[in-house]
Amino acid sequence: MGRIQSSVGLATGIDIQKTVDQLMSVSARPRDQLQTRIKGLQAQQIALNELTALVIGAQLQTDRIGNASNLSATAVSSSRTSVLNATSSGSPTVGNYSVQVLQTAQTASAASSPIASESELLQAGEFVVRTGGFVDGSANLDDLRGGAGISRGLVRITDRSGQSKDVDLRFASTLEDVMRSINNSGLRVNARINGDRIVLSDLTGQTASNLMVEEVFGGRTASDLGLGGINVASSSATGGDVAFLSNASRLSTLRDNRGISFSSGKDMTVSLKDGSSIDLDVNSSRDPTTLGQLVANINAISPSKLEAKINSSGDGLELVDKTSGSGTFAATGKLADQLGFTGTAEVSGSILGARIQSTLSGPLLSSLRGGNGIGVPSSVSITNRSGVTTSVNLAGATSLRDVIDRINASNTGVTASLNRSRTGLLIQDVTGATTSNLIIADSDANGTATKLGIATNSDLSSIDSTPLGFQFVSETTSLSRLNQGRGVRLGNFVITNSQGLKKTIVLNSNTKTVGDVLNSINNNTIGIQARLNEDGDGILITDTTSGTSDFTIVDDQGGNAALDLGIRGTGVQKSGPARREIQGSQTFRLSIAATDSMSDVVKKINDSNGPLAASLLTSGPSNVRMLFTSRSSGDNGRFYADGESVGLNINSTGTGRDAIVSVGGSSETAGTLVRSSSNTVQNAISGVSLTVQSVSTDPVEVVVSSNNSTLEKNLQLFVDQFNKIRDKVTKETAFDASNKTSGLLLGNPEVLRTEQALARLVSQRSFASGQVQSLDQLGVSLNDKGKLEFDKEKFSKIMASNPDGVKSFLTKESTGFGARAKVVIDSLVGVNNSALVNRNNTWTRQIDALNDRVNSMTARLDKERERLLLQFFRMEESITRIRNNASGLGEIQYLSR
Numbered sequence: 001m002g003r004i005q006s007s008v009g010l011a012t013g014i015d016i017q018k019t020v021d022q023l024m025s026v027s028a029r030p031r032d033q034l035q036t037r038i039k040g041l042q043a044q045q046i047a048l049n050e051l052t053a054l055v056i057g058a059q060l061q062t063d064r065i066g067n068a069s070n071l072s073a074t075a076v077s078s079s080r081t082s083v084l085n086a087t088s089s090g091s092p093t094v095g096n097y098s099v100q101v102l103q104t105a106q107t108a109s110a111a112s113s114p115i116a117s118e119s120e121l122l123q124a125g126e127f128v129v130r131t132g133g134f135v136d137g138s139a140n141l142d143d144l145r146g147g148a149g150i151s152r153g154l155v156r157i158t159d160r161s162g163q164s165k166d167v168d169l170r171f172a173s174t175l176e177d178v179m180r181s182i183n184n185s186g187l188r189v190n191a192r193i194n195g196d197r198i199v200l201s202d203l204t205g206q207t208a209s210n211l212m213v214e215e216v217f218g219g220r221t222a223s224d225l226g227l228g229g230i231n232v233a234s235s236s237a238t239g240g241d242v243a244f245l246s247n248a249s250r251l252s253t254l255r256d257n258r259g260i261s262f263s264s265g266k267d268m269t270v271s272l273k274d275g276s277s278i279d280l281d282v283n284s285s286r287d288p289t290t291l292g293q294l295v296a297n298i299n300a301i302s303p304s305k306l307e308a309k310i311n312s313s314g315d316g317l318e319l320v321d322k323t324s325g326s327g328t329f330a331a332t333g334k335l336a337d338q339l340g341f342t343g344t345a346e347v348s349g350s351i352l353g354a355r356i357q358s359t360l361s362g363p364l365l366s367s368l369r370g371g372n373g374i375g376v377p378s379s380v381s382i383t384n385r386s387g388v389t390t391s392v393n394l395a396g397a398t399s400l401r402d403v404i405d406r407i408n409a410s411n412t413g414v415t416a417s418l419n420r421s422r423t424g425l426l427i428q429d430v431t432g433a434t435t436s437n438l439i440i441a442d443s444d445a446n447g448t449a450t451k452l453g454i455a456t457n458s459d460l461s462s463i464d465s466t467p468l469g470f471q472f473v474s475e476t477t478s479l480s481r482l483n484q485g486r487g488v489r490l491g492n493f494v495i496t497n498s499q500g501l502k503k504t505i506v507l508n509s510n511t512k513t514v515g516d517v518l519n520s521i522n523n524n525t526i527g528i529q530a531r532l533n534e535d536g537d538g539i540l541i542t543d544t545t546s547g548t549s550d551f552t553i554v555d556d557q558g559g560n561a562a563l564d565l566g567i568r569g570t571g572v573q574k575s576g577p578a579r580r581e582i583q584g585s586q587t588f589r590l591s592i593a594a595t596d597s598m599s600d601v602v603k604k605i606n607d608s609n610g611p612l613a614a615s616l617l618t619s620g621p622s623n624v625r626m627l628f629t630s631r632s633s634g635d636n637g638r639f640y641a642d643g644e645s646v647g648l649n650i651n652s653t654g655t656g657r658d659a660i661v662s663v664g665g666s667s668e669t670a671g672t673l674v675r676s677s678s679n680t681v682q683n684a685i686s687g688v689s690l691t692v693q694s695v696s697t698d699p700v701e702v703v704v705s706s707n708n709s710t711l712e713k714n715l716q717l718f719v720d721q722f723n724k725i726r727d728k729v730t731k732e733t734a735f736d737a738s739n740k741t742s743g744l745l746l747g748n749p750e751v752l753r754t755e756q757a758l759a760r761l762v763s764q765r766s767f768a769s770g771q772v773q774s775l776d777q778l779g780v781s782l783n784d785k786g787k788l789e790f791d792k793e794k795f796s797k798i799m800a801s802n803p804d805g806v807k808s809f810l811t812k813e814s815t816g817f818g819a820r821a822k823v824v825i826d827s828l829v830g831v832n833n834s835a836l837v838n839r840n841n842t843w844t845r846q847i848d849a850l851n852d853r854v855n856s857m858t859a860r861l862d863k864e865r866e867r868l869l870l871q872f873f874r875m876e877e878s879i880t881r882i883r884n885n886a887s888g889l890g891e892i893q894y895l896s897r
Contacts, residue, residue, distance in 0.1 A: 012879055016872045024865055031857040038850045045843045047732045047744040048751075052829050052836045054725045055754065059825040061718035065711070066818010068811045073710045076688055079701040084661075085691040086702045092687030094706050098671065098699040100662045102171045104692050105679045107633045108656030110641050111617070112626040113649040118598045118616050120624075125645030127601070129588040131484050131611050132472035132537055134638065135400055136422040138176035139243065139360045143253045145224060146246025146314075147290075152670035153219035155227065157182065159189050160202045160235065162209035166216055170670035171662055175360050178225065193360045193401065196243035196315075197226060202235040211237055217668040244314030245357050247292025252476060254356045256367040259476035260294065260338055261515050262287050268333035268341075270306055273349070274323035278302050282335065291317075315357040315398075316340060321349045340366070359399040362418075363470050368400070370536035371471035374451035377403070378444030384413035385429045385461060387436035391443055400425075400468070403452065414438070421640040424465035427454050438463065471536030473586060475515030482514075482586060483564055484611055485636030485677055491559030493568070498547030498580060501526040507561045514539065517565065538585040541567055542574075551580040588612070592646040598626060601646075611639055626650075634658040634677025659692045665699065708799045711810075712792060715780060719788040722758065726787050729755050750839040754828050761824045762788060768815040772798065772805035775817065 007017035064070045074094060078086040083101055141150040152172055158164040165185045172178050175193065182191040188203040189211070202211045213222050213230040222228040226240030251260040262283040271277045282288065282297040291310070295317070298308040304322060311318040317339050321329040331341035331351060340354020354366055366373035377394040384390075390412040397403055404425070407416035419426040429438050439457045442449045449455040453465030479488040490507045497503075503524040511517060514532070518539065521530035526545070533540040543551040551571030555562045562568035571580030588610040592601060598616060605614040611632070617625045626648065630637030637656040643649070658675040663684050665671030674684040679692040685702060732745035733752075745751045763782055765773045775781065779794035799806055810817045828835050 010876065010880070012876060014872070016869065016876075020865060020868045020872070023868055024861060027864055028857075028861055031854055031861065034850050034854050034857070038847055038854065041843050041847050041850070044744045044748075045840060045847070047728075048748075048836060048840055048843070051725065051728050051732070051745070051751065051754065052840065054721065054728055055758075055825060055829045055836065058718060058721040058725060058758070059821070059829065061714055061721055062818055062821035062825065064714045065718060066811055066816055066821065068807065070714060071711055071807055071811060073707040074687075075703075075705050075707045077703050077705075079703070080696070081693070083692075083694050083696045084700045084702070085693065086685075087689050087691075088687060088704075089682065089689040090687030092685060092704045094704050097685050097688075097702040097704070098664055098666070099684070099690065099702050100171075100665060100671070100699040101659075101692050101694065101696050102662055102673075103657060103660040104695060105634050105659035105677060106654060106657045108630040108637045108639055108652070109654035110628045110639075110650050111653050112628075112643065113651070114619075114623045114625055115598060116622045116624070118618070118624050121594065121597055122592055122601060123645065123647040124594040125592055125647075127590040127592055127605075127646050127648070128642040129590075129611055130421065130423060130467070130537075130640045130642070131586055131588065131638070133467060133470045133535075133587075134422045134472075134640075135363050135424070135468060135470050136418050137256070137362060138174040139358060140174055140253075141172060141178070143250070143358070144175070144242045144360075146244055147248035147250055147253070148224075148246070150224040150242070151220045153221040153668065154216035155219075155222040155225070156212075156214040156216050157185070157187055157189055157200070158209055158212040158214075159187050159204050159206075160209050160211055161188070161204040161206040163187060169221055170665055171660075171673065173660065173673055173675075194238065194405070195402070196241045196360060198239040198242070200227070200230065200237045200239070205235075207233070211235065213237075219669070241314065243357055243360050245291055245310050245316070247290060247295070247310075249291040249357075251289055251291060251294065253358060254291070255338065256358050256363045256470075258367060258371065258471060258474040260335070260356075261475035263334050264519070266333065268331055268335040270319065270331045270336075271328055272305055272321050272323045272325075273327045273329050274305075274325040275327040276305070276323070278306055280333075280335070311352055315355045316353040317356070318353065319351040321346065355398045359401060362399055362401040362404075364399050365397065365403070367471050367536075368468045369451065370469045370534045371474065371532065372534070374448060375446045377446055377448040380449040380452070380454070381439075381441045381443040382407070382410075382412045382414055383436055383439035383441075384431050384433070385436050385438055386413060386431045386433040388413060389439075394448060419464045421467070421642065423467040423470070423640065424453055425468070426465070427456075427463040429461040434459075469534070469536050471532075473514060473532065473536060473538050475513060475518065475532065477514045478512060479514065479517070481636075484630065484632035484639075485634070486564075486632055488564040489560040491561040492556035493559065493562035494554050494556050495521070495524065495526070495528050495541075496550070496552045496554075497526045497528060497543050497545045498549050498551045498571075499526075499545050500547065500549050501545075503528065504556060533583060533585065535585065535587065537587050538566055538583070541571075541582040541584065543571055543580040551582070553582055598624060602626065611637075612641065627653075630656055632656075632677065635675075636677050661690065661692065662699075706799070706803065708796070711799075711806075712795060715778065715795065716790055716792075719780060719790045722762065723787045725754075725758065748839070750835045753835050757824050757828060759786070761821055766809065766815055766817070766820065769809040769812050769817075770805050771802060772809040774809075778806065778809075 008015050074088055074092050076086045076088045076092060078084050084099060144150055152170050154166045154168055156164055156166050165187045167181050167185045169178055169181055172181060179191045182189065190201045190203055192199050200211060210231050210233050213227040215222050215228065226242045230237045254260060265281060266279045267282050268280045269277055270280065278301060280298060280301050282294060288294040288297055295308045307320040307322060309318055319331060319341060329346040329349065329351065336342045339356060341351050344351050355364060368374055377397050379391050379393050382390050382392055390410055392407055392410045392412065394403060394406055397406060404416045413431040414427055414429050417426050427440065437457050437459050438461060440449050440454050442455060453468060454463055456463045482488055490511060492504055492506050495503045495505060503526050505520050507517065507520065511520065518530045521528060521541065527543065529542045529544060531540055541553065553562050553567050553569060555568060566584035567582050569582055571582050574581050590604055590608060602614045602616055605612055611630060612628045613631055615627045617627050628641055630639055635656055635658045641650045658677055659679050659681060661674050661681055661684055662671040663674060674681055681690040681692060684690055688702065688704065729751060732743040734743040735746055762775055767773055777798060779791035780788055783789050813819060826834060829837060
């Protein structure tokens with residue numbers, strides 16, 4: 001139906017719109033009252049929400065105050081930043097720490113002899129970089145004496161002239177450090193290692209005094225070194241045994257740090273004289289970590305039949321058969337191999353294992369040739385260049401040092417020492433004669449000279465053995481130690497055998513050691529075998545299938561695990577029935593072509609991502625050198641670069657070494673020695689990062705002091721937030737009697753509850769927290785206006801006098817201020833059933849209900865407006881018709897007259 005187009009009726013002259021509006025205003029009064037009520041509730045809700053937000057802000061501060069990690073920060077400083085910088089890297093303990101910088105870190109480097117130009121071509125051959133297998137190691141003092149170690153301090157040595165010196169061994173890390181300190185002390189006394197003992201030799205040639213060794217400052221260093229009590233009228237004195245096993249010996253330090261590895265399941269099988277056999281699983285629950293745990297695990301399996309113990313010489317284990325009979329007492333298996341029981345005949349019911357205690361200097365013979373050892377040596381025959389032949393007795397020798405010492409003591413006219421690369425032996429004829437060739441030959445069935453790499457018949461006066469293959473990668477080797485300490489990036493790689501079958505190998509966070517990698521690979525079903533290689537410097541992967549496709553290993557999804565393990569690539573055909581192998585070696589080998597120049601080789605080295613970075617140095621006309629720098633700093637970065645086959649003579653220019661600091665030492669006693677491959681030393685002091693700048697003969701004081709600024713700041717923020725709440729409550733609950741106006745939340749019970757709860761929280765005492773029981777003791781108190789004030793001077797005093805009490809009061813579980821505040825404030829603004837949130841939700845429901853009523857009433861009013869307008873429209877129509885009818889009647893009457 002059409003609407004009236006004009007607001008004034010044409011027939012009546014009535015202002016219809018205004019009239020309807022006036023009528024509707026009367027009808028709309030109930031709806032308008034509801035809308036006014038809604039606005040009032042919304043205003044109250046806004047005020048309540050603002051108060052809620054302020055209370056939540058207070059809760060954020062009480063949470064911070066109650067969090068122990070936010071309680072007190074620390075400041076870290078160094079007394080001499082030119083020597084040592086110190087910064088916080090965690091949560092250090094407050095205190096003063098004495099730190100002495102003994103050595104800065106250095107990166108290994110080398111340089112070639114000069115060549116005419118960078119474009120000069122090299123010889124075709126192989127450039128080899130060895131990153132391990134060095135045989136010049138020295139025993140760590142902490143590993144000696146059955147794991148009890150050597151107490152480091154000062155010892156007083158008196159030579160036979162009567163001169164005495166205090167030798168400072170506080171900072172010695174290895175036995176070689178001890179030897180060096182004694183030999184450089186200024187005394188005419190020489191210290192050397194003989195077997196498992198230290199030998200002191202007086203060089204004065206005098207007899208005025210005994211050769212003596214004494215403790216200094218009541219220490220026990222001399223005693224621990226086996227030198228305590230030496231007081232002899234002799235030019236030589238031999239100390240006591242310092243390399244022996246005990247139950248505390250760590251398995252990881254045995255066998256030249258190759259450790260002892262275990263299988264999943266049976267580790268060793270022992271056949272007994274009574275005809276029975278025992279399968280030993282010594283790590284069924286978890287791997288033992290000490291020799292005592294290993295022995296106990298073996299003995300627990302069948303105590304009535306088999307016993308394991310440390311042998312009488314203290315350098316290996318012994319198995320004892322407690323049964324009787326005509327059977328053969330023998331041990332086999334992986335563990336038996338490592339302990340030296342395999343193939344060893346019993347003697348009177350006992351099997352004596354091989355030496356597993358590491359030596360004082362250099363490797364065990366059993367660690368050579370990739371860990372396969374050289375067998376049982378007997379003798380070698382040496383003919384010097386004068387033509388004199390001597391048989392050198394090596395029976396009973398267990399270490400490379402034994403071999404060197406026996407050759408040097410045999411009066412053969414030759415000397416033995418370590419070669420330049422420190423990977424083998426150097427034999428030199430010192431007779432000066434040329435009558436005969438230098439001849440070194442096997443004189444035992446073991447082939448000892450050949451296995452030592454010194455067998456020769458040459459007109460040269462010196463022989464450099466081939467690398468002896470000292471095993472430095474074993475099953476127990478941590479992946480983090482590979483690649484010069486750069487480690488192995490975990491990930492997946494895919495092995496494809498020669499038949500095209502694939503297997504994905506997953507290396508995850510549970511893959512810790514080389515042994516774990518081998519196990520992961522060997523748990524395949526496609527004929528792939530993994531084991532340690534023969535050179536002792538990595539792993540070997542073999543495809544035992546007989547297909548015609550390539551045997552490949554590739555990293556999966558852009559990973560680098562196979563690359564870092566050195567096994568990414570394609571298999572090479574080896575002897576045997578269709579066998580292909582991939583050699584994963586830590587020794588870097590680079591093929592050089594006859595067409596490669598110096599600059600080409602530099603590029604090849606750098607592109608290979610191997611252990612070295614290379615560059616060229618031009619120091620003048622026709623004087624170009626190739627420089628090599630290890631990619632790893634510290635001891636990890638040690639390398640030997642062999643360029644002889646390509647025409648490069650390379651010499652070391654810098655030795656890789658770790659930074660070493662001593663923490664907590666004094667002028668009398670040693671501190672704790674901490675090593676780092678870089679000049680940044682982490683957690684020598686817990687939570688502190690030290691940056692080494694230079695060596696110092698005096699300690700640097702590192703001070704970790706309390707810094708209460710964080711807690712002070714959080715307390716001030718809480719005070720400010722509490723006072724904002726107080727101002728808000730005052731405003732919204734105020735009443736002005738003069739003009740009869742009031743705040744939006746006057747009389748609101750939830751607001752009253754909030755005010756009272758927070759006032760109780762800040763004023764009440766907590767007797768369960770100790771000596772500090774209230775915020776007032778921290779300088780936070782209510783004034784006469786109900787607001788908080790913060791006395792920072794009072795706070796500083798209690799933090800200085802009782803920091804633990806403050807910590808207990810603020811952070812103690814359940815009863816601390818933070819915990820109590822959480823309970824109180826959660827009751828006000830928490831998610832579940834809290835006062836202010838519940839009131840807000842109630843008002844929301846009321847407003848929604850009222851809005852629904854308003855909407856309903858508005859709809860009815862709209863209809864009523866339509867009805868009224870329609871009525872007025874019809875009224876206008878009716879009046880118009882009446883008027884029209886009346887006019888028509890008038891005309892009829894006129895015409896009838």
